Amino acid sequence: MIFSKTLIHWYSNNKRNLPWRETQEPYCIWLSEIILQQTQVKQGLPYYQAFVGKFPTVFDLAKADESDVLKLWQGLGYYSRARNLHASAKYVASELKGTFPDNYKDLLKLKGVGDYTASAIASICFNEVAAVVDGNVYRVLSRYFGVCTPINSTKGPKEFKALAQELIDKDNPAEFNQAIMEFGATQCKPKNPYCHICPLNNSCIAFNKNKIHELPVKIKSAKAKKKYFNFLVFVSEDGKTILEKREGKGIWQNLYQFPLIETKNELKIESFEKAVENHKLLNDMPFEYSLYNKELLVHKLSHQHLYTKFWIINTKQLPIEGVPVSKAQEFAVPILIGNFIEEFNF
DNA sequence: AAGGCGGGGGG
DNA sequence: CCCCCAGCCTT
Numbered sequence: 013m014i015f016s017k018t019l020i021h022w023y024s025n026n027k028r029n030l031p032w033r034e035t036q037e038p039y040c041i042w043l044s045e046i047i048l049q050q051t052q053v054k055q056g057l058p059y060y061q062a063f064v065g066k067f068p069t070v071f072d073l074a075k076a077d078e079s080d081v082l083k084l085w086q087g088l089g090y091y092s093r094a095r096n097l098h099a100s101a102k103y104v105a106s107e108l109k110g111t112f113p114d115n116y117k118d119l120l121k122l123k124g125v126g127d128y129t130a131s132a133i134a135s136i137c138f139n140e141v142a143a144v145v146d147g148n149v150y151r152v153l154s155r156y157f158g159v160c161t162p163i164n165s166t167k168g169p170k171e172f173k174a175l176a177q178e179l180i181d182k183d184n185p186a187e188f189n190q191a192i193m194e195f196g197a198t199q200c201k202p203k204n205p206y207c208h209i210c211p212l213n214n215s216c217i218a219f220n221k222n223k224i225h226e227l228p229v230k231i232k233s234a235k236a237k238k239k240y241f242n243f244l245v246f247v248s249e250d251g252k253t254i255l256e257k258r259e260g261k262g263i264w265q266n267l268y269q270f271p272l273i274e275t276k277n278e279l280k281i282e283s284f285e286k287a288v289e290n291h292k293l294l295n296d297m298p299f300e301y302s303l304y305n306k307e308l309l310v311h312k313l314s315h316q317h318l319y320t321k322f323w324i325i326n327t328k329q330l331p332i333e334g335v336p337v338s339k340a341q342e343f344a345v346p347i348l349i350g351n352f353i354e355e356f357n358f
Numbered sequence: 359a360a361g362g363c364g365g366g367g368g369g
Numbered sequence: 370c371c372c373c374c375a376g377c378c379t380t
Contacts, residue, residue: 048375055366055374089364092378126377146375166359193375202373203369230372234361261379263363313364347365361380368373 015156016181016188018211023191026198028053031060033190038112038137039070042122045129046097050090053197059088070112073098074105082266082344089347091265096124116142127173135185143176144189145169148196153179154228155200158217162229236312241320242279243270243349244293245304247358248327252334254293255343263313268343270322278308279321293331300326304356311348322352 027033030053032044043063047056062084067073073081078098085094100122104112113119115138119130127145134140143149150163153175161168181188199206207219218224246254255268271293273279279287281303288294304322311318335343337358345353 045375050364050374050376052367052374087365089366090376092363093376096377124377128376132375144375147373148375151373190375197375261362265363311365315362315364359380362378363376366374369371 014215015212016179016191019191019195020181020184020187022199022211023187023194027190027194028198030057031064036137038114038133040064041133041136042100042112042125042129043097045132046093046124047088049093049129051088056088059085067101070101070110071105073101078266079344083342086267086344086350087347091267093124095266096122099123100125112137114138116140127169132189135189139186141177141180141182141185143173143180143185144193145173145176146193146196148193148200149176150228151202152192152196152200155218155224156212156216158221158223158227160227160229162231164231164233234315236315236317238317238319240275240278241318242273242275242287243320243322243352244273244288244325245270245322245352245356246293246325246327246330246334247337248330248334250329251337251358252330253337253340253358254330254332254334255340255345263316264346266344268345269349278319284323294325295331297327297331302326304352309348318348320348322356 032040035041044056044060047060047063063073066084067076076098078095081094081098082091085091103122104110112133113121116130116134119125119133120127125133131142131144134142135144150172153159153172154163157175159171159175161171163169163172176192199210205224207213207216207224210216210219213219218227244254246252254271256271258264258267258269273287273291275287284301284303302324304324309320309322311320340353340358
């Protein structure tokens, strides 16, 4: 009781001014929540503005091509969010005639909407008493109540969800949910939290036992694997290049890239011809090549470190259908490719 | 139950 | 170098 009242009071005095806090429109709240999954406000904000600007309603989003949605999402990462966003927009627009589900249980049926997002939308838009548990909530609760259960263990999410559901202000679930998250984001931060001015420091177990830096507990994940990516940047005499759509599983699904050769180790320039001698795009075709970046370009993802080289392949004609280099910027590409296109400037 | 999925920023 | 971020889906 004191806990929730204190948080809500703190929130009223300290909340940031953010566009999705000016509305209870399910479309806008849903959009903001998807964008903000595993993403900080600072990073997601411009994307939210762009999406609301280009797709003001769920119908606008539903009738767009997936490629346009991915293009607007470019650079934000976790691209399954964009694909699921688009699929759910089509579902809501056609099956539900534009009306979003108005409760936790039905919201869960939307692709890309899990426990957290369903709770957020249900509480913010419809005042349902559904507690959110995100990274901020884990941190605030584990510290204040001294909970040592690893947040990424099997029982972790259940335990914290139950605790949050117990604590939520039944009369004001929307304010409580947003208050505890904002508190975790700007006050009870991962590093250097402002404990000395914290309105809860009297009763915070971690603070009083000097365990702030130990909580929350998280099981360490495996180290990132190294991969060696070699992109073939074709440039033909008539000013075309080749971009391919990434299919199947793995990273960057449905985004475009230059034809890729993945190697076990760094591909040196002396070994390039040998490495591509049986490549379907280069077979029996005269070409000249050069290495664009002498040093490996390292692109770090959460679970992979990509050691990358861009190989420029000059040819008279392209082996397959290509795209004018001037159109390359219109494709949705990983930021690794996007940065290259911008810098290379064909 | 475990693994995969981006990119940016902070310390 | 590490960790964290308004998590979710697949296997």
